[in-house]
Amino acid sequence: MPKRSNRSKLIGGPSLSRRRLITASGAAALGAGMMPAVITRPAKAADKVIKIGGAVPLSGPVAYWGISTMQGFVDGAAVINQKGGVTIAGEPHKLEIITYDTKGEVADSRAATLRLVEQDQCSYVYSQAAASTVGMLQVTEPARVLSMVACWGYLKLFGMDYPFHFRAEMSDYEQGFAYIPFMQEHYGKDKLQSAAFIGPDDQDGHDAHFSYQRLMDYYGIEQRGDEYFNWEDTDFYPIVTKSIKTEPDFIVTSPSPPGITASIVKAAREMGYKGPISSPAASETKTILEVAGEYATDVVLPVTNVDPTTPAQKEIKERFLQHFGTFNALAGNYSWWIYALAAAFEKAGTAEDTEAVANALANIVLEDTYVGRVAWEGQNSFGIKRQGVYDCYTTMIEDGKAYLADVRYPELPDSY
């Protein structure tokens, strides 16, 4: 694994107030039905404050993603504040995180974002998952509020027409330029001549299929069928039966959470399918190992670092465990967002002018985050650098054991 130097000065640091962080994350876990917001305020009322708002799913089916994202902001703000805050024009500014639950719904996200922008006066917001992002963008772009999100699809809502919109999480498309070369090296290029796609039957699934098509075309891999499941499907035998009938060399399932990935893997293996199965959205191994059991083999999980090795990664894991009681690779993946934003404040020399901060953020490069090197890309593809790209930590599960198999920065084409 490549060693990284020039560790960001904002990452790491002494122990934080355990009680405060537990209170914040615990309240979030309780959900919006009981708590309207999760607010972590800096210590002194006299401090200059930059408010960062979150409109993320803290309850509902995708709460796991939302809570993981919020933890990164809560933890990062505490670390940055502990070190004196963000320095703008020589003056320290503390970060305040205000988070509302969107329940993963567009309307709730729009309402939460309106509240963040109009009532709480947040000029910087974050979100997670497609529905919450779509709701958020209805408010943020007209208000020139900078948004950082994890959203793969809805490419019409991204690029030149959305200059304040940053997609911090790599989509399956960018990931593909890391994990497909890895798979070709690992299994042999001649063994991966054809592929099949399985995804959810919604906008996300069809967008992921579009990414998959572009990737397969780029690598000259024949596409043999695409199957879609409803989120409510309980048994994947019928879908998988249909998919493996096309005899693909490997299967890509995206965006499928760990439980669904596990059910697909289990069904495929039980029915005798031997090829690798990659899942660019699972980002977790425990559930896959639990559900698929002995059938969990040749599973390729991009952007899933199950084995933190660098001091910075170990420190983040340790701190999350200490403060939130849990840590998962996904939370690690999101932990760098706030540091990039803080660095952009300092580089722009302002927190008032969101356009200046956006321009600064687009050129921020972090070298030693939980996901290694981070930069913003997409100039040729989207006309503007707003897509986060970082080292892809690919975990493999073989014979019921998960291990970190590869780390590489995506080999993006010149056209990207």
Place this chain on the structure above:
Amino acid sequence: MSLDEFVQMSLTGVNLGLMYALIAIGLTLIFGVMRIIQYAHGELFMLGAFFLYYWFVEWGLPYWLGVAASAVVIFVVGALLQVLLFRPLMGQSILYPLAVSMGLIFIISSGGLLVFGTTVKGIPSVVSGGTMVLGAFYSYERMVISLFSAGLIVSLWFVLQKTTIGMAMRAVSEDPEVSALQGIRTRRIHWIAFGMGSALAAVAGCLMGTLLSIVPTMGFLATIKAFMIVIMGGLGSVPGALVGGMILGFIDSFVTTLVSADVAYIMSFVVIFLILVFRPSGLFGQQWD
């Protein structure tokens, strides 16, 4: 369609159908005895699955004992719900128990998210391997689960047909007032039926949770499917729930494999509509006032 594909789809259909039937039989049992639709039935299905998860995965206790313990615990939960929440509403408009069961859905599923977390969990299988049946793969796990489900359904049928408590249940189902005049303690039968129906949902949750994965929001779909099956088979009919479960299982398996999951959903409702058009009380149901 080749023979092995047909067999594969059939095996999947039987497996799904039996598990669907198990959930639906609990629901229809409660309706048959109490004349209420327990919309939070799926939430008890979810609780049963999570009980087994903690029992087997977290505490490392024996699997099959966990299935039995889950059934017992959820039986008690169901009986308590009947005594504390539904009994006081007996004789009231059907809207009252409807409101209570709707409320229970949100309380139990939201409570589940708080207590169990939002991460999908899995219950490891205790049976591995499989065999080829006419060119189709049949895992021993699915085989055991199918046999267990079928055995449970037969046992329930035996209880209802041949035991005193079963006959009392059927009597209360036929006419609660005459049953009471005959000396049957109907209030007791009510909580027993509610508990039994809930326990069946718990067992189904354990089995489906092992085969697939579990999440606190899994109950809603289970209720929808169970309700569809009960309507198809006839409200209050145990054989109807079994047949309805098999119909839905086969539609899910065949139509999803041959066409798509969306078409399978549409087909399920089309079949229900057709059944209701030609047999308004369902395949085996009686006309309820």
